[in-house]
Amino acid sequence: MISGLALDALKLRPTPALGREELLRYGRHLLLPEVGIEGQRRLKAARVLIVGAGGLGSPAALYLASAGVGTIGLVDFDIVEVTNLQRQLLHGTRDVGRPKLDSARDRLFDTNPNVKLELHPTRLTSANALTIIGQYDFVLDGTDNFATRYLVNDACVLLGRPNVYGSIFRFDGQASVFATDDGPCYRCLYPEPPPPGLVPSCAEGGVLGVLPGLVGTVQATEAIKLILGIGTPLVGRLLLVNALDAEFRSVNVRRDPTCPACGTRELTELVDYEQFCATIGGDAAGLDAVPQIEPRDLAIRRASGETIQLIDVREPHEWEISRIDGARLIPLHRLESAITTIDRNASVAVYCKVGTRSALAVRDLLAAGYRQVWSVTGGIVRWSREVDDTVAEY
Numbered sequence: 001m002i003s004g005l006a007l008d009a010l011k012l013r014p015t016p017a018l019g020r021e022e023l024l025r026y027g028r029h030l031l032l033p034e035v036g037i038e039g040q041r042r043l044k045a046a047r048v049l050i051v052g053a054g055g056l057g058s059p060a061a062l063y064l065a066s067a068g069v070g071t072i073g074l075v076d077f078d079i080v081e082v083t084n085l086q087r088q089l090l091h092g093t094r095d096v097g098r099p100k101l102d103s104a105r106d107r108l109f110d111t112n113p114n115v116k117l118e119l120h121p122t123r124l125t126s127a128n129a130l131t132i133i134g135q136y137d138f139v140l141d142g143t144d145n146f147a148t149r150y151l152v153n154d155a156c157v158l159l160g161r162p163n164v165y166g167s168i169f170r171f172d173g174q175a176s177v178f179a180t181d182d183g184p185c186y187r188c189l190y191p192e193p194p195p196p197g198l199v200p201s202c203a204e205g206g207v208l209g210v211l212p213g214l215v216g217t218v219q220a221t222e223a224i225k226l227i228l229g230i231g232t233p234l235v236g237r238l239l240l241v242n243a244l245d246a247e248f249r250s251v252n253v254r255r256d257p258t259c260p261a262c263g264t265r266e267l268t269e270l271v272d273y274e275q276f277c278a279t280i281g282g283d284a285a286g287l288d289a290v291p292q293i294e295p296r297d298l299a300i301r302r303a304s305g306e307t308i309q310l311i312d313v314r315e316p317h318e319w320e321i322s323r324i325d326g327a328r329l330i331p332l333h334r335l336e337s338a339i340t341t342i343d344r345n346a347s348v349a350v351y352c353k354v355g356t357r358s359a360l361a362v363r364d365l366l367a368a369g370y371r372q373v374w375s376v377t378g379g380i381v382r383w384s385r386e387v388d389d390t391v392a393e394y
């Protein structure tokens with residue numbers, strides 16, 4: 001049986017009665033001896049915070065709401081974009097342009113009007129994380145970036161709140177339950193964030209739309225198990241999901257005695273996580289300091305007849321989707337071997353999808369002695385929006 005201070009408190013909390021409509025609604029749960037009336041009342045008493053109303057948060061929130069989790073907190077500050085709809089089931093086409101929390105509220109109330117929603121329309125930061133997370137029994141982490149993931153983890157460890165973790169990339173997903181009394185935390189698994197730019201985001205690398213559905217549903221399952229105190233939770237295990245191979249496997253993760261969060265406990269307060277993730281990895285630091293050129297400025301300079309070599313460092317399949325006229329494709333991993341084909345005596349503008357890989361390329365070109373080199377700010381996405389909308393955005 002899993003233990004955790006917050007979960008112990010949940011077990012001791014008086015459980016509210018269920019009305020007639022609730023008895024009917026949760027009938028299939030009540031048939032399970034492992035849930036029953038008492039379990040369903042415990043679900044109603046539970047308070048769960050979901051960080052991020054995106055790909056993972058969508059299925060998780062829908063299943064927790066439909067399961068009758070009494071109070072669901074949601075943290076998000078994003079606006080619904082049409083590119084979200086391929087996987088973020090809380091939001092619909094008519095919600096494009098609305099705050100995600102607004103469409104999430106509408107959708108979840110329709111799913112189950114008995115659920116109390118607590119909306120936090122803000123970015124989770126070191127300044128507010130302890131206050132927000134402290135109001136809940138545990139967290140379901142649906143964030144899409146390393147800085148917030150470390151922030152959620154450290155806040156959970158400091159507060160003694162379990163952290164139901166999930167992450168996705170392309171066709172691969174992971175899930176685990178961190179920061180319980182007896183299990184490891186996210187830092188035990190990943191002591192350091194990857195160098196900035198090394199691991200592309202989903203906006204950069206793509207993700208199969210159903211994958212967050214798989215992983216977010218696993219997170220919801222673990223959340224319900226934690227509340228009910230049943231089964232074997234994913235504590236000390238990392239579930240690895242590969243959608244292409246249809247493989248689910250789990251690897252053991254042990255608590256690291258030298259972990260500054262849950263091991264030595266030398267981490268006694270939250271830090272600046274943007275900074276933490278930006279400076280780790282040494283040689284990859286300072287990417288935001290590389291010379292940049294705005295898409296419009298680049299277009300003007302090219303139109304005026306200036307000779308600028310335009311290098312596209314994306315992958316061939318991205319090149320197939322769309323490209324900027326006159327560009328040459330040199331995928332980032334081939335840059336080193338192809339560097340002699342780039343003229344040192346003419347200016348070079350490098351672009352990728354959103355500007356991360358191009359910044360890495362510019363840093364390498366500068367190190368190789370190129371002098372007039374820029375990374376195109378915002379990549380082909382901003383080029384499409386600001387210069388040439390016939391270039392497809394993806």
Ligand SMILES: [Zn+2]
Pocket residue numbers: 184185186187188189255256259260261262263
């Ligand atoms: Zn740890």
